[in-house]
Amino acid sequence: MTLNDSSAAPTPRSWLATLAVYLEPASVRMLLLGFSAGLPLLLVLGTLSFWLREAGVDRTTIGYLSWVGLAYAFKWVWAPLVDRLPIPILTRWLGRRRSWLLLSQLAILAGLVAMSFNDPQVALTPVVWGALAVAFGSATQDIALDAFRIESADVDRQAALAASYQTGYRLAMIWAGAGVLWVAARAQVEGVIGYQQGAWQTAYLVMAASMLLGVVTVLLSPEPLRRPMPPAKNALDWLRGALVAPFADFLKRYGSHAVLILALIATYRISDVVMGIMANPFYVDMGYTKDEVAAVTKVFGVIMTLAGAFVGGALAMRFGVMRVLMLGAVLSAASNLLFAGLATRGHDLTGLVLVISADNLAGGIASAAFIAYLSSLTNVNYSATQYALFSSMMLLLPKFLAGYSGSYVDSFGYQNFFTVTAFLGLPVLLLVWFASRLKTASSPYGESADSSLKQSD
Numbered sequence: 217m218t219l220n221d222s223s224a225a226p227t228p229r230s231w232l233a234t235l236a237v238y239l240e241p242a243s244v245r246m247l248l249l250g251f252s253a254g255l256p257l258l259l260v261l262g263t264l265s266f267w268l269r270e271a272g273v274d275r276t277t278i279g280y281l282s283w284v285g286l287a288y289a290f291k292w293v294w295a296p297l298v299d300r301l302p303i304p305i306l307t308r309w310l311g312r313r314r315s316w317l318l319l320s321q322l323a324i325l326a327g328l329v330a331m332s333f334n335d336p337q338v339a340l341t342p343v344v345w346g347a348l349a350v351a352f353g354s355a356t357q358d359i360a361l362d363a364f365r366i367e368s369a370d371v372d373r374q375a376a377l378a379a380s381y382q383t384g385y386r387l388a389m390i391w392a393g394a395g396v397l398w399v400a401a402r403a404q405v406e407g408v409i410g411y412q413q414g415a416w417q418t419a420y421l422v423m424a425a426s427m428l429l430g431v432v433t434v435l436l437s438p439e440p441l442r443r444p445m446p447p448a449k450n451a452l453d454w455l456r457g458a459l460v461a462p463f464a465d466f467l468k469r470y471g472s473h474a475v476l477i478l479a480l481i482a483t484y485r486i487s488d489v490v491m492g493i494m495a496n497p498f499y500v501d502m503g504y505t506k507d508e509v510a511a512v513t514k515v516f517g518v519i520m521t522l523a524g525a526f527v528g529g530a531l532a533m534r535f536g537v538m539r540v541l542m543l544g545a546v547l548s549a550a551s552n553l554l555f556a557g558l559a560t561r562g563h564d565l566t567g568l569v570l571v572i573s574a575d576n577l578a579g580g581i582a583s584a585a586f587i588a589y590l591s592s593l594t595n596v597n598y599s600a601t602q603y604a605l606f607s608s609m610m611l612l613l614p615k616f617l618a619g620y621s622g623s624y625v626d627s628f629g630y631q632n633f634f635t636v637t638a639f640l641g642l643p644v645l646l647l648v649w650f651a652s653r654l655k656t657a658s659s660p661y662g663e664s665a666d667s668s669l670k671q672s673d
Contacts, residue, residue: 242368243380245437249317250384251391252430253361256324256354258392259331259423260347261285266397266496266509270411271337275497279622281344282493282615287351289612291359292605296462298359311439313367316360318434323353325427332420335413357430362603366591367440378587379529382580386518386525388426394514396423397506462602465595473654477593480647482609484541484586487549487641488579489614491634493621498555498630503563512565517572524580529588531581537589538652544582545648549641551575556634586610
């Protein structure tokens with residue numbers, strides 16, 4: 217059987233009409249808000265690991281500290297509150313989605329400032345607490361932003377919004393990756409060799425100020441059309457609607473196939489996430505400078521990811537999400553083998569460029585298709601909670617395994633580690649194939665009684 221989409225087959229359209237979607241107001245807003253979403257992630261995971269390694273923190277500790285990212289994996293716990301609970305004054309002023317976006321962005325900004333004023337070489341704990349504040353604020357922003365995106369356009373445009381979101385996200389990662397390294401390198405005192413805390417303090421304060429772009433965008437964006445919720449008779453009724461109904465709705469619509477879908481979600485990005493924690497320590501240990509890492513992995517690499525995101529979004533609209541989902545799974549796992557080869561070459565700048573090109577292009581294609589797939593699974597009445605559940609499951613197992621990545625590298629080396637992460641992606645191919653044999657009878661955006669998942673003929 218050929219791969220088919222998880223929803224109705226896409227209507228053929230010209231390439232010009234396909235690309236014009238990216239110029240619509242909703243896509244432009246998602247580009248800017250994607251920047252706000254992408255900025256914090258590296259600052260508490262990737263870039264932070266570079267900072268910690270340069271400060272002399274061992275790889276095993278860096279691996280364990282990646283569990284800060286588990287905040288993203290448990291965001292479904294408080295997603296029902298973001299979905300339903302109004303914030304005093306703010307919600308009346310901005311609306312349900314924008315009020316939570318603004319509050320979370322201010323929390324991120326405060327956490328980055330707190331991190332900048334602490335030196336991990338002197339006391340690691342305050343830096344960790346600041347990183348936790350950023351991670352929780354960022355996870356909350358993701359909950360509200362995913363709902364904002366899903367509610368801002370119909371299902372036909374979700375792949376385009378996902379690609380626009382990924383573009384802004386990756387542009388922010390250039391700034392939070394290359395930009396922070398560039399600022400830190402420029403802020404170093406000349407003639408002083410080695411680690412300088414003042415340089416990192418300046419860099420993180422600049423990153424905190426960069427969150428103001430997201431704040432301004434939220435203030436200028438329109439609130440999506442609010443769908444009326446049935447009034448709660450009492451507190452128990454409210455809790456049932458906020459906590460139980462979103463999950464019950466998903467199980468009702470997808471039935472026994474929910475287990476397969478959740479298994480796919482839980483493992484799809486496992487190769488990339490587990491490998492990614494050790495990427496920056498790998499660059500430091502291979503002798504790459506801040507400027508080399510900034511230029512190759514954080515600028516050129518992100519440009520390749522952007523190209524992949526646009527290609528993935530366009531292909532998903534033209535050929536269906538499931539076909540591109542399979543392509544992304546194959547490419548993402550295979551690209552980790554290139555890192556295994558690079559680990560044998562030492563400081564090889566040309567090799568780094570080639571490996572980053574292939575890896576990030578594959579990651580962009582996979583991400584655009586996967587976000588569109590997750591969006592297609594949600595019911596718009598519970599968009600924040602259901603999407604938070606899906607995106608949390610995507611990270612839970614990979615982030616947990618990634619915590620042991622530093623210990624594994626210390627025991628077996630980088631080459632063996634990258635090879636193992638590639639093979640972690642093999643079960644994903646089977647899950648995508650099985651999931652591709654399923655289809656929904658109607659869009660999750662509607663209220664049709666035929667929205668349960670059925671076996672395709």
